[in-house]
Structure formats: C-alpha cells, structure tokens
Amino acid sequence: MLKQSHAISEELIEWRRDFHMHPEIGFDLHRTAKIVADELEKMGYRVRRGVGKTGVVAEIGEGGKVVAIRADMDALPILEQNEHEYVSQTPGAMHACGHDSHTAMALGAALLLSKEKLPGRVRFLFQPCEETTDEEGKSGAQRMFDEGAVEGVDYVIAQHVDPLSPVGTIAISEGPSGGGVDTLTATIHGKGGHGAYPHKTVDPFFLLAQVIIALNGIVSRRLDPFEPAAVSIGSIHGGDAENVIPGKVTLKGTLRFTSLEVHKQIREEVTRAFEIVRSLGGDYELKFEFGGMPLVNDTYVSGVIERVGRDLLGANGVHAMHKTLGAEDFPEFLKNAPGAMYTLGTKIDGREIYELHHPKFDIDERALPIGTAVLVETALTFLRNES
Numbered sequence: 001m002l003k004q005s006h007a008i009s010e011e012l013i014e015w016r017r018d019f020h021m022h023p024e025i026g027f028d029l030h031r032t033a034k035i036v037a038d039e040l041e042k043m044g045y046r047v048r049r050g051v052g053k054t055g056v057v058a059e060i061g062e063g064g065k066v067v068a069i070r071a072d073m074d075a076l077p078i079l080e081q082n083e084h085e086y087v088s089q090t091p092g093a094m095h096a097c098g099h100d101s102h103t104a105m106a107l108g109a110a111l112l113l114s115k116e117k118l119p120g121r122v123r124f125l126f127q128p129c130e131e132t133t134d135e136e137g138k139s140g141a142q143r144m145f146d147e148g149a150v151e152g153v154d155y156v157i158a159q160h161v162d163p164l165s166p167v168g169t170i171a172i173s174e175g176p177s178g179g180g181v182d183t184l185t186a187t188i189h190g191k192g193g194h195g196a197y198p199h200k201t202v203d204p205f206f207l208l209a210q211v212i213i214a215l216n217g218i219v220s221r222r223l224d225p226f227e228p229a230a231v232s233i234g235s236i237h238g239g240d241a242e243n244v245i246p247g248k249v250t251l252k253g254t255l256r257f258t259s260l261e262v263h264k265q266i267r268e269e270v271t272r273a274f275e276i277v278r279s280l281g282g283d284y285e286l287k288f289e290f291g292g293m294p295l296v297n298d299t300y301v302s303g304v305i306e307r308v309g310r311d312l313l314g315a316n317g318v319h320a321m322h323k324t325l326g327a328e329d330f331p332e333f334l335k336n337a338p339g340a341m342y343t344l345g346t347k348i349d350g351r352e353i354y355e356l357h358h359p360k361f362d363i364d365e366r367a368l369p370i371g372t373a374v375l376v377e378t379a380l381t382f383l384r385n386e387s
C-alpha cells in the first residue's frame with residue numbers, strides 16, 4: 001500500500017497545496033467542499049453534499065461493515081508568515097493546523113480505495129468547522145452527527161498531523177487521549193463603593209480571590225489524582241478606577257476532563273467554589289456551556305491502527321500518542337460507534353519547529369503518502385477482519 005500511495009504523491013501534494021493556497025474558515029468552506037465532492041464523484045463515490053452546512057459524506061462499496069474515515073477541512077484566522085510558493089492567497093486565513101493535508105490524504109485514500117475490491121463499505125466524512133463553533137455553539141462534527149453522517153457506521157478513524165514527530169512515524173494510544181471541554185461564564189456580585197471605605201462595600205475582588213483559590217483546589221484536592229483534568233480561568237473583568245470598588249466582576253474559564261463522570265463532578269465542585277461568595281455577603285451567576293466530548297480511543301480500533309502502522313512503517317514507526325487535554329471535535333463522531341485518532345509525524349528536518357496554529361506552521365510533504373497508506377490499510381483491515 002505504501003508503494004501505491006507513493007505513486008499518487010504528486011496528486012496528494014497538488015491537492016494539499018491547492019487547499020493551502022485557498023484556505024477557508026469555519027463553515028464557510030464552499031470552494032474546498034465543492035472540490036472534495038467533485039473529486040469523490042469522479043472516483044465513483046455516492047456523495048452527499050451540504051451535510052452539517054458544508055460537510056461532505058461519501059460512501060463506496062456494498063453490504064458488510066462500514067468504516068468511516070474523517071478529515072477536517074477548515075483553516076484558521078491567521079496571517080501566514082511562510083514564504084514558500086504555495087503560501088495562502090487569502091490574507092488573514094491560513095491552514096496552520098494541517099487540515100489541508102488531512103483533506104488531501106483522505107482524498108488520496110478515497111482514490112486508492114476506489115480501486116480496491118471492498119469486502120464492505122468505506123464512508124468518508126469531510127467536515128467543516130473543527131476549530132470553532134457556530135452561533136449555536138456547535139462544531140462541524142456536531143452538526144454532521146446531528147444530520148446522520150455516522151448512522152450505520154461500525155468504526156471511525158481519523159488522523160492529525162504532528163509537527164514534533166519525524167516523518168515515517170505515527171503515534172497511537174488506547175484510552176483517554178484528548179480533553180473534553182466545558183466553558184464557564186460567571187458574574188460575582190458585591191456592593192460597590194469608595195476604595196477608602198472598604199468596610200461599607202462587599203468587595204467583589206475579595207470574593208473573587210476566594211473563589212479562585214477554591215477553583216484551583218478542585219484538581220489537586222477534589223478529583224481522583226488518576227483522573228486528568230484542568231480548571232483554568234482565562235478572563236477576568238471588573239472595575240475602572242483605582243479608588244472605586246466596583247459592584248461586580250465577570251470571569252470566563254475552561255474546564256477539561258477525559259471522562260463524563262469527572263465532567264459532572266467538576267461542575268459540582270465549581271458550583272461549590274462559587275457558593276463561598278454567598279457566605280461572604282455577595283451573590284453570583286454561573287453558567288456552563290458544554291464544548292465537546294473527550295477523545296477516548298477504542299482499544300480494538302487503536303490495536304488495528306497500531307498493527308497496520310507496524311506492518312507499514314516497522315516497529316520503530318509506531319509510538320505512544322502524546323496525550324493532552326487539548327480538544328478536538330472528532331469524538332463527536334464516536335457517540336455511537338467505536339473509533340480512534342492517531343497522529344502522523346510531519347516534522348521538517350533542519351528547520352526550527354513551529355507548532356500547530358503558528359503562522360509559520362508547515363509540514364514535510366513526504367508524510368502525505370504515509371498518512372494515506374495508513375488510512376487505506378486500516379480501513380481494509382477492518383473490512384477483511386469481519387467479512
């Protein structure tokens with residue numbers, strides 16, 4: 001399979017550079033989605049356009065099990081600082097998370113699979129808006145899930161480029177591998193007044209200080225030390241003048257977790273932390289907004305990816321995944337089928353490393369046929385194992 005995918009290297013690079021030069025953001029992926037859908041139709045896929053606004057779902061094969069391969073297509077609102085010949089032609093938009101290459105590799109996998117005799121079906125999920133959410137707080141994967149993109153699917157796989165790992169490697173681990181997300185928004189109400197007469201006020205900053213200490217105690221004192229989680233405040237606003245104690249202060253933060261039980265527990269603990277405010281004479285409003293499911297790689301699916309990786313890349317080509325509480329919206333597709341995501345080494349030798357979302361992010365394109373081959377071989381392995 002590596003040989004076959006090397007044979008389409010030129011197409012892979014051409015697709016990737018075309019998407020890179022014409023990045024589109026959020027759900028606004030009309031050009032990218034059209035190219036993807038047109039190419040898939042040419043390859044003989046049954047194509048559904050406009051799934052989850054601008055997503056594309058395409059299936060090939062008959063009967064048997066259904067393996068889904070997901071690729072995200074959206075870029076970021078970043079001004080590219082690279083100087084290569086395929087630099088973004090849209091100022092302020094850039095494929096700085098490698099989704100151009102995810103889309104190209106999935107198209108390559110679709111092409112190679114269209115030439116195979118499949119003992120089942122393969123479904124491609126090309127999704128918009130992985131990086132953010134729409135006005136209703138839904139990401140591309142959530143929208144596509146809601147519109148039945150993974151109905152009838154048995155397994156779902158996806159890959160993400162990794163600028164820190166060398167070309168010729170993948171990384172995969174079973175179990176919790178990425179964070180679920182909650183956003184908290186709160187207002188602490190006190191009683192404003194003159195900074196010289198604090199005793200006549202209920203100082204919301206003083207109340208906030210107690211809350212922050214309690215929030216920082218949640219992970220260290222309230223959760224099981226074997227449960228990865230984070231509680232971080234990212235925004236605090238209140239007051240204007242140096243000698244006026246304001247009546248209120250607002251704050252926003254992010255909660256990360258890898259299990260839904262812990263998610264529930266963190267919400268309870270955060271609420272308790274805010275209760276302190278009432279015992280000190282203030283009041284509060286607190287709102288949580290669920291941002292996304294944690295990534296939990298299925299044991300069987302991860303095992304298949306690992307074996308495929310070893311067969312294709314050798315024992316040194318497969319590593320344990322670097323786990324993080326960073327979020328991905330891929331787990332939305334795993335709500336009724338097992339699946340896993342792995343990372344693909346795309347490090348550029350001899351160049352300073354620029355991480356995901358950096359304006360100088362880039363990949364070593366020699367990784368493209370490798371990622372393509374892993375997708376194809378993994379899909380075929382599932383179908384062969386169960387036919």
Ligand SMILES: [Zn+2]
Pocket residue numbers: 097131356357
């Ligand atoms: Zn990203």
Ligand SMILES: [Zn+2]
Pocket residue numbers: 097098099130160
């Ligand atoms: Zn990404």
